[in-house]
Amino acid sequence: MKGYEVYVRGVGYHPFGRFPETSLKQLAATAALGALDDAGLRIGDMHAAFCANAYAGLLNNQESVRGETWLRGIGLGGIPVVNIENACASGSSAVHLACMAIASGNYETVLVVGAEKMFVGDTGRTLAALANSADTEVMGNIGLQFSAVDAIRVREMMAEEDVGAEAFEWVTMKNHSHAVSNPIAQYRKPISMEQVRASRMIADPIRLLMCSAISDGAAALVLSRTPGRGGVRVRASALASSPWRLGPDTLAGPTIAANKAYEQAGLGPEDLHLAEVHDAVSPAELMHYRELGLCGHGEVASFVAERASALGGRLPVNTSGGLNSRGHPVGATGVAQLIELALQLRGDAGERQVEGARVAMAHNSGGWVGEDPAVSAVHILEKTQ
Amino acid sequence: MQKTNPTLFYSEGEAPGAPGLKGSRCSGCGRTVLLQVAACPQCGQRDLEQVCIGQRATLGESAEVFHSADGFEAPYFIGTIQTAEGPATFAPIAAAPGTALRAGMPLRFTLLERPDGRVGFAYAPTEQSA
Secondary structure (H helix, E strand, O other), X not given: OOOOOOEEEEEEEEEEEOOOOOOHHHHHHHHHHHHHHHHOOOHXXXXXXXXXXXXXXXXXXXXXXXXXXXXXXXXXXXXXEEEEOEOEOHHHHHHHHHHHHHHOOOOOEEEEEEEEEOOOOOHHHHHHHHOOOEOHHHHOOOOOOHHHHHHHHHHHHHOOOOOOXXXXXXXXXXXXXXXXXXXXXOOOOOOOHHHHHHOOEEEOOEEHHHEOOOOEEEEEEEEEOOOOHHHEEEEEEEEEEOOOOOOOOOOOHHHXXXXXXXXXXXXXXXXXXXXXXXXXXXXXXXXXXXXXXXXXXXXXHHHHHOOOOOOOOOOOEOOOOHHHHHOOOHHHHHHHHHXXXXXXXXXXXXXXXXXXXXXXXXXXXXXXXXXXXXXXXXXXXXXXX | OOEOOOOXXXXXXXXXXXXXXXXEEEOOXXXXXXXXXXXXXXXXXXXXXXXXXXXXXXXXXXXXXXXXXXXXXXXXXXEEEEEXXXXXXXXXXXXXXXXXXXXXXXXXXXXXXXXXXXXXXXXXXXXXXO
16 A cells, blocks of 8 residues: 555444444444544544445435534544445445545544444335445346345356355354354354255345344444554555446456455465455355455365365454354444454454464455446455564 | 336337337447446447347346345346347346246346336246256
């Protein structure tokens, strides 16, 4: 990444789950105060705030100035607040803008907050809000839910890789087992492959327990030119919009973002010690292995058979439990992925600690436009101390 | 007649070759893309002809969906389709529950009367499925 160095100075969160008595403001404030405390700083030390949320307009009756309303109650006033909406990648988009703001030299220490409140007493209303994260002129009114988008994408992978139901059940079980020791996670009970198999079909081959759940939650980071605990540095911050697929060589959106990130970092996938990837449905994790270069095309089945992506494997993926088990409060997700990476690199991940982790990647995608996610974000963090 | 996706498809008589999807053909490079766009994504030319495309298409991957949405009663099929002119998109596939669809099946555009009285669209296989 060009410009001044950017460090993760502090992390904070409100656990993900169902919190009917907790407002969106309270979720966001809890996470923000947690990040400030972790950084040993006060709100008055912040030079700007970047706030991510996707659906407060549709679900919480707060269309505009979301971040300003969240943070006023913790004493923020006078500094710039920028609100970011980029579907399921809103959180990582906010982190990206915050990194650019610090790297440019215009701001020294900033607060990033991602928050979402999706339980509003009407699941249909929440699902309808999620469906807005696409070009609604094209994808509205055709019966297309995101579970079906993912089912079709997974089927495209199945046509090229020797993976099927068993691999999908395993990756779901794996991520649930990872989430057990994650205090942020919505689901902290292990499940078996048989339980996954017995859950009802949503969009073939996606079953209910493979889907990330509706969730309330918030996540926050303090980013700064000054290192914090562990000296966790942002080595790459890359964002890509959906490409026009004008020829056979067009790369997928996540691959474009990953390649940019590898180039910025001067690293390759072989240098990673762990990764958080966007498993909005758990089988999509397998698809992302190859999109992000974690394994080659045609190698997904062997990567799974080797259990490479489980804790203890050569490249643990979604040690937090991923979207599937940690939960997916949309605006918070991309920020929460980076919290997991920072904790791992600091050596603070407890029972799910990846020993010796020094370099880690997060991939977060959002929405759908054309033939790809509307936005794909990839960050690479590195331990420098 | 009210359409579900008025910017996405033409019904009969709205354009030469209709019904079908709305597309744009670049007068500069000849590229055809979905929807009526303001500039060609390939060459940047702003002189684009509005055309009806996708009367014929090929099925990509598809999924049987078991949760009703948008007035589509589960189970139903949705898939990616590639139009004969090139552009690809998602579309409802008009096939009976349990049908064994396969990638590469030829499809034709069809208008679909929806439960709310509007007119939508789908793609129907033109050959018997396995």
